[in-house]
Amino acid sequence: MKFRNYFLDYWIEILLALFGYFIVVMMLFAFKVSNQVTMGVTVLFFGVSFAILLIGYVKRRSFYNKLIYHVEKLDKKYLVLEMLHEPSFYDGKILYQVLYEINKSMNENVKNLEVSMTEFKEYIELWIHEIKLPIASLILMNHNHKNAIDKRYEEQIRRIDDYVNQILYFVRSENAEKDYLIKDTSLKKVINAVAMKNKNDLLEKNIQFIVEVGDEVVLTDSKWLEFIIDQIVSNSIKYTREEVSSIIRISTKDYSNKIDLIIYDNGIGIPAKDIRRVFEKTFTGENGRNTSKSTGMGLYIVKKLCEKLDHKITIESVFGEYTKVILTFSKNDFYKIKD
Amino acid sequence: MMILKTIMIVEDDKTICEELTQLLETSGYQVVALTKFDHTLEDILASRFDLLLLDINLPKVNGEFLLKEIRKKTNVPIIMLTSRALEADEVLSMSYGADDYITKPYNPTILLLRISNILKRLERSADVLFYDDIKVYQRKGILVKGEETLDLTKNEMIIFSYLLNHRGDIVSRDELMTELWNNEEYINENALTVNISRLRSKLESFGMENTIETRKGQGYKLL
Numbered sequence: 194m195k196f197r198n199y200f201l202d203y204w205i206e207i208l209l210a211l212f213g214y215f216i217v218v219m220m221l222f223a224f225k226v227s228n229q230v231t232m233g234v235t236v237l238f239f240g241v242s243f244a245i246l247l248i249g250y251v252k253r254r255s256f257y258n259k260l261i262y263h264v265e266k267l268d269k270k271y272l273v274l275e276m277l278h279e280p281s282f283y284d285g286k287i288l289y290q291v292l293y294e295i296n297k298s299m300n301e302n303v304k305n306l307e308v309s310m311t312e313f314k315e316y317i318e319l320w321i322h323e324i325k326l327p328i329a330s331l332i333l334m335n336h337n338h339k340n341a342i343d344k345r346y347e348e349q350i351r352r353i354d355d356y357v358n359q360i361l362y363f364v365r366s367e368n369a370e371k372d373y374l375i376k377d378t379s380l381k382k383v384i385n386a387v388a389m390k391n392k393n394d395l396l397e398k399n400i401q402f403i404v405e406v407g408d409e410v411v412l413t414d415s416k417w418l419e420f421i422i423d424q425i426v427s428n429s430i431k432y433t434r435e436e437v438s439s440i441i442r443i444s445t446k447d448y449s450n451k452i453d454l455i456i457y458d459n460g461i462g463i464p465a466k467d468i469r470r471v472f473e474k475t476f477t478g479e480n481g482r483n484t485s486k487s488t489g490m491g492l493y494i495v496k497k498l499c500e501k502l503d504h505k506i507t508i509e510s511v512f513g514e515y516t517k518v519i520l521t522f523s524k525n526d527f528y529k530i531k532d
Numbered sequence: 533m534m535i536l537k538t539i540m541i542v543e544d545d546k547t548i549c550e551e552l553t554q555l556l557e558t559s560g561y562q563v564v565a566l567t568k569f570d571h572t573l574e575d576i577l578a579s580r581f582d583l584l585l586l587d588i589n590l591p592k593v594n595g596e597f598l599l600k601e602i603r604k605k606t607n608v609p610i611i612m613l614t615s616r617a618l619e620a621d622e623v624l625s626m627s628y629g630a631d632d633y634i635t636k637p638y639n640p641t642i643l644l645l646r647i648s649n650i651l652k653r654l655e656r657s658a659d660v661l662f663y664d665d666i667k668v669y670q671r672k673g674i675l676v677k678g679e680e681t682l683d684l685t686k687n688e689m690i691i692f693s694y695l696l697n698h699r700g701d702i703v704s705r706d707e708l709m710t711e712l713w714n715n716e717e718y719i720n721e722n723a724l725t726v727n728i729s730r731l732r733s734k735l736e737s738f739g740m741e742n743t744i745e746t747r748k749g750q751g752y753k754l755l
Contacts, residue, residue: 321615322589322615322616323615325615325636325637326545326547326548326615326636327547328636328637329545329548329615329636329637329638330545330547330548330551331637332637332638332639332640333548333551333552333554333555333640334547334551336555336640336641337551337554337555337558337640350637354637358617361617372618373619374618374619374620374623376619376623381716385713385714385716388713388716388718389639389642389710389713389714390639392709392710392713395718395720396709396720396721399720399721401720402718403718404716404718414619415619416617416618416619416622417619
């Protein structure tokens with residue numbers, strides 16, 4: 194808060210005061226009062242006027258400067274009122290009260306939205322658990338009547354299940370609640386679960402699935418990690434190259450403070466102009482446009498899950514040669530749950 | 533004649549329950565399925581079975597609670613079935629004493645595999661199997677006939693033991709493949725063919741001729 198600006202803001206009052214002063218001075222002249230009295234009145238007038246302005250300024254300065262300072266520093270700016278005391282001057286009191294009311298109404302609004310978001314999320318989760326029952330039934334029926342039912346049915350049911358899983362993890366990744374549990378997880382086991390899930394596709398497309406993973410254990414949520422790796426491997430399966438015999442290789446690299454999990458494939462790769470954007474929501478890129486099945490949500494959800502789990506994910510690729518996704522797990526005892 | 537193992541299914545979704553029953557029956561198990569859920573705990577405890585498939589979401593009572601109560605009385609193997617894919621649920625179930633935890637929609641072949649693995653682990657005979665007078669040491673990867681021994685690779689042993697455990701039945705290539713992949717041997721169709729023909733010639737050199745029969749379009753059968 195600057196005094197100059199404050200001062201200029203009172204120009205009408207100052208002009209009025211000056212006008213009054215001139216009238217008084219004129220009257221003093223008219224009554225032929227001695228110059229000393231006029232001087233005294235002048236000093237008194239200017240002194241008092243300036244003091245009034247200054248006191249008003251000082252009072253406001255401490256309040257407004259605090260307000261400006263906290264609004265700048267706070268990352269949750271709406272909490273600024275918590276940092277201030279109610280000011281002593283009248284217009285400040287009004288402002289404070291109004292801010293308080295606005296804040297309260299906003300909080301209520303946000304609360305309502307939160308409640309309806311949570312309700313929506315809970316409904317989606319519930320719905321997913323319900324839809325999984327008919328899917329499970331269909332898969333079992335399919336298996337029980339293997340000879341009577343076309344094999345392509347199985348593939349379509351699996352696609353439905355994949356999409357359902359995608360929305361489940363999308364809802365989980367969007368939510369602030371902790372739906373995950375971080376504990377020691379064997380990479381081998383998670384990879385095995387992913388392999389079993391994609392077995393038919395891998396065999397059908399004759400993709401060599403190579404796993405060079407030892408007994409490494411990382412801190413993560415195994416269900417989330419399974420989804421993450423499944424999305425990456427599914428992409429590798431989707432985008433193979435016809436000219437070469439396809440390979441997906443999963444390996445690890447052990448450092449002193451972290452473990453890298455590297456998922457490599459010799460598929461079609463990602464064009465250089467697209468690679469920076471692959472984690473963006475609904476981004477499909479050139480590859481995605483060429484295969485109609487792409488929604489551009491898979492890697493976006495993967496990225497969000499990784500952020501929540503505090504894993505780093507990077508992707509490197511040469512178009513027409515390979516794609517390499519690297520998941521980095523830090524070795525940190527901080528999250529460890531002791532049994 | 534082998535005594536059939538009995539599996540109890542506690543699942544309130546009728547279609548899944550029926551299909552599970554059919555799946556298990558065609559795979560050579562006897563099945564008891566609970567149809568009323570008024571006295572679930574009492575009904576389970578009153579039944580006789582070798583393995584329990586227990587759904588987590590049941591009417592009136594929570595599966596995890598049931599699991600805890602059943603564990604107070606018996607050590608029978610229990611596999612939890614659920615459509616909630618939450619790590620916390622799994623950890624909780626396992627800490628309450630479930631032997632396995634499978635998320636819907638499960639792959640039927642994998643479900644069967646998990647069931648047979650748990651039952652086999654329980655019999656404790658998994659270390660040595662017998663094929664007539666030949667001893668099969670799975671861990672060491674050898675067959676022993678009198679003084680002679682035959683070394684098998686890991687893959688060959690997985691295939692041979694699986695066939696042996698289903699002796700007399702036709703085993704599909706898909707089942708063999710699932711078993712191999714489940715053991716972290718991610719081989720392809722060609723490699724499976726190569727492994728089987730290598731296993732055959734090894735067995736032949738060991739005096740076991742024509743023990744593995746090929747059924748065209750169906751799979752293999754150990755005689």
